[in-house]
Amino acid sequence: MKKKQKRDLYAPEEFDEVNDAPSRSQLKRDMHELQQLGEDLAALGDRVVKESDLPGDVEKALLLIKKITKHEARRRHMQYVGKLMRTFDTTQVREIVEAAKQGHDVRTAEFHRIEVMRDRLIGGDDDFLQELFDQHPEQGQRIRQLVLSARREKLKGKPPKDARALFKLLRLLPSSEEI
Secondary structure: OOOOOOOOOOOHHHHOOOOOOOOHHHHHHHHHHHHHHHHHHHHOOHHHHHOOOOOHHHHHHHHHHHHOOOHHHHHHHHHHHHHHHOOOOOHHHHHHHHHHHHHHHHHHHHHHHHHHHHHHHHHOOHHHHHHHHHHOHHHHHHHHHHHHHHHHHHHHOOOOHHHHHHHHHHHHOOOOOOO
8 A cells, every 4th residue: 555645735936035134143243333333433532523424413422422431321322323323324434434443554554664673773783774874864863872872771771761762763754664
């Protein structure tokens, strides 16, 4: 005797309609991203927030962030900021925050470049010292004095007073890619 085959209960055409809505997890990630974007913009300062041409309620909420210090109140307020940020196109805000981050990266790179120059000079690179002397004759003598005294400080284990002064002087010189 043959067994009766059960009817195929699965009808694929019933499930053809695909739900393209984002998942709840994706919605939460987007919400947290908008909250972080608002916090990043507020961290740039009140002047930047006021000049950003944001809707009035968003601007007020962002200016209020710095005044809220309690953890739970701040968390709730950031949720409110995220809700407000969903009401308008945030591309301008993203551009402002990204430009600020890039500016910070440029300043950090310049700072590291000057540190490397100072370390080369204190480390004994006399050819580099001569190049700087030739490029900046008006400051050359001062650079040489600071380098020699910074080297002496390093040998004697003294605090780096002249090394700091050398760093400040190198920072004031016109930028030249010497490294």
